[in-house]
Amino acid sequence: MNANPVVLEMRSITKYFPGVRALHQVNLSARKGEILALVGENGAGKTTLMKILSGVHPVGTYEGEILVHGRPVAFENTKEATRTGIAIIHQELNLISHLSVGENIFLGWEPARWGIIDWERLHGDARRLLQNLGMDLDPRRLVVDLSVGQQQMVEIAKALALKSEILILDEPTAALTVQETEHLFKILRELRARGVTCIYISHKLEEVAALADRVTVLRDGQTVGTLPIAQATREKIVSMMVGRTIEEFFPNQVFPRGAPVLEVEDLSVEDPERPGKLRLSDITFTAHAGEVVGLAGLMGSGRSELALSIFGAFPGPRTGRVLVDGPTVDPQKPRQAIQAGIALVTEDRKGTGLVLPLSVMKNLTLASLAHCSTAGVISSATEAASARAHIQSLGIKTSGMDVLVNTLSGGNQQKVVVGKWLATNPRVLILDEPTRGVDVGAKVEIYNIINRLVSEGVAVVMISSELPEVLGMSDRILVMHEGRLVKEFSRDEATQENVMHAATGGR
Numbered sequence: 001m002n003a004n005p006v007v008l009e010m011r012s013i014t015k016y017f018p019g020v021r022a023l024h025q026v027n028l029s030a031r032k033g034e035i036l037a038l039v040g041e042n043g044a045g046k047t048t049l050m051k052i053l054s055g056v057h058p059v060g061t062y063e064g065e066i067l068v069h070g071r072p073v074a075f076e077n078t079k080e081a082t083r084t085g086i087a088i089i090h091q092e093l094n095l096i097s098h099l100s101v102g103e104n105i106f107l108g109w110e111p112a113r114w115g116i117i118d119w120e121r122l123h124g125d126a127r128r129l130l131q132n133l134g135m136d137l138d139p140r141r142l143v144v145d146l147s148v149g150q151q152q153m154v155e156i157a158k159a160l161a162l163k164s165e166i167l168i169l170d171e172p173t174a175a176l177t178v179q180e181t182e183h184l185f186k187i188l189r190e191l192r193a194r195g196v197t198c199i200y201i202s203h204k205l206e207e208v209a210a211l212a213d214r215v216t217v218l219r220d221g222q223t224v225g226t227l228p229i230a231q232a233t234r235e236k237i238v239s240m241m242v243g244r245t246i247e248e249f250f251p252n253q254v255f256p257r258g259a260p261v262l263e264v265e266d267l268s269v270e271d272p273e274r275p276g277k278l279r280l281s282d283i284t285f286t287a288h289a290g291e292v293v294g295l296a297g298l299m300g301s302g303r304s305e306l307a308l309s310i311f312g313a314f315p316g317p318r319t320g321r322v323l324v325d326g327p328t329v330d331p332q333k334p335r336q337a338i339q340a341g342i343a344l345v346t347e348d349r350k351g352t353g354l355v356l357p358l359s360v361m362k363n364l365t366l367a368s369l370a371h372c373s374t375a376g377v378i379s380s381a382t383e384a385a386s387a388r389a390h391i392q393s394l395g396i397k398t399s400g401m402d403v404l405v406n407t408l409s410g411g412n413q414q415k416v417v418v419g420k421w422l423a424t425n426p427r428v429l430i431l432d433e434p435t436r437g438v439d440v441g442a443k444v445e446i447y448n449i450i451n452r453l454v455s456e457g458v459a460v461v462m463i464s465s466e467l468p469e470v471l472g473m474s475d476r477i478l479v480m481h482e483g484r485l486v487k488e489f490s491r492d493e494a495t496q497e498n499v500m501h502a503a504t505g506g507r
Contacts, residue, residue: 004032006070007197008053008166013064015048015057015221017407020399022048023062023221030166033195035188037208040218041241041439043397043409046201047091049218050168053199054088055081068166079108087159088168093151095143102126102139105158129157133187149180156187167191170201174437185211203439205234217241242441250472251444253451257475258289259325261459262310262342262428267320269309279305279316280483287428287459292450294474295463297503302483303463304347307430311344312337324427338367341427345417345434347463353417354405361387361401363416368423390419395445411442418449429453432463447473467496481505 008030015023023045030036038046051057053066055075066073068084075081078088095104102123103110111121126139135153143151152172159167169188173181188198188211202208208215208229215232217224217240224240269280280302287293297303308314310322312331322330324340331337337344346352354363364387365372372383387401394415398408405416414434421429431450435443450473454460464470470477477494479487479502487502 004034004195006030007032007068009065009067010049010053011065011067013049013052013062013066015045015052015062018399021221023052025222026064026218027223028216029226030197030199031213032165032197033192034213035192035198035200035211037212037215038199038201038218039203039205039208039215039237039241040224041409041411041441043220043412044218044241044439045221046218047170048221050088050170050199050201053081053166054078054086054168056088082162082164085163085165086168087162087164087166089152089155089159089170089172091171091174093148093155095151095154097144098142100140100142101130101137101146101154104143104154105129105139105161107158109162125161126157129160130154132160133157134183147180149177149183152180152184153187156191164196166197166199168199168201171203171437172200173202173204173207181207203437205237205440208232208237209234219243238440241439242444250469251447251451253455254475255290255455257291258457260286261289261325262287262461263321263323264310265321265323267306267309267318267322269305269314269318270316272314272316278483279314280309283320283485285478285485285488287461289457289459290454291475292454292460292462292473294470294477295461295480296467296470296477296499297480299465301480301503303480304432305483306480307344307346307432307461307463310337310428310430311342313344338424341425342430343367343421343424343426343428344430345421345432347433347436349410349413349417349437353420354413356404356406358405359402360391360396360398360405360408360416363405364390364401364419365423367420371423386423390423394419394422394449409442411438411445414438414442414446415449418446422453426458428459428461430461430463433465434462435464435466435469443469467499470494470499471496479503 006029010028013023013026026049040046052062055078058076059074073084105126106122111118123139130137133153133156172184191198200212212229214226214228215237216226217237219241263286265284267280267283268278271277271279283306295303305314309318312333321328324342329340331340350356361384365383369378372378372386396415397412405413435446450460462473471494475491477489477499478485479499481503489498
């Protein structure tokens, strides 16, 4: 166990937003040279607590006390926190894409001589910082040309340039590849060895087990406890996070399989950017009422393209047929798909699932305004009643229908996306990565929603990169490889080894 001195204490932190108590008497401490994992369900208060620590929420907007090296501190803004040695890397990276790597690293702190930026020193210092992180990257290169993993390293170099002693990382691997994640872990372990304290927010408990020294758990805006990593089993953390033991993490239920609802016949789709190149080739499958059809495959296998094509949202030329309840519908536009009874929960809820500046109610009714209208005029009462019914049935945690949807936790935002499509009364619900970026408790709630829909005769097609999720929730599993369906497994036949073997082309 890390016996180094405590460098950070947050005592009795309480924070209110209009109509909501986000944090209540939260306590947290971190030692020099340790990686402290901060976990909890969406809405537990993790990000809010770190925004207080980093000066995003200034002193006076919260109650409680912060001590760094035993001395009380109070920040009016992020710059004051930075001067104290605290840096935060947000889940949405905070870089200026049209500036260079070096300019981003030293933005606001540029080395200067006689009031003029010393570019030679700036680029030299930036290069050395990047080399210390194992990055052979030209500091003159524009950030817009970097991968997400490279941008993440630039953010860390930026924090090290300011000699940060406490580094906060909020879901840093959400958009990283496996290789980029492994490189990030290597860097964080090196920073720990140098005495840097890292506070690591993640929903991925396997990352926590591989990286952290201790784990602090928040639930409903309160501290549940802190465990050394040796005691922090997955079962223990989950129990602390959700306040109950999840006996069955994937509560799949088997329902009588009904008639075919969705039939895809010989669907081929051309790559819109490379004429003559097929993104999907001769896809044929059926989804029945009362079943979950899992769609597995590696990144780039064509899973999302298939979902978008069925929904009429993929731009490439196509051949083949899509049928719903018998008749051919073959939607060319999403409007036609919706009218035919097809709904699609996309993998990017913020980019294509929600309209973030709109309220919870407006988002819930966005796809079903025809049901709330008479002669083209929207009935406010009908719209409110529809939104209220879905908030209640899906257990969406919000202080009101008129709250902006971007203020909700990730899990509740995902429920709003699902609710938006349930309001269209779909016959076919396609879910593309339905639990990405949500915590374990919200995942189980989403699984229960899926079970309820299947029990009502909806045909569900679920795409997921998490093999345990596909295996745990699907009645049948279809595997894609390089734009083709290459294998179908029954529930009894499917194992992680069999599915991965097919997903890699049988290699």
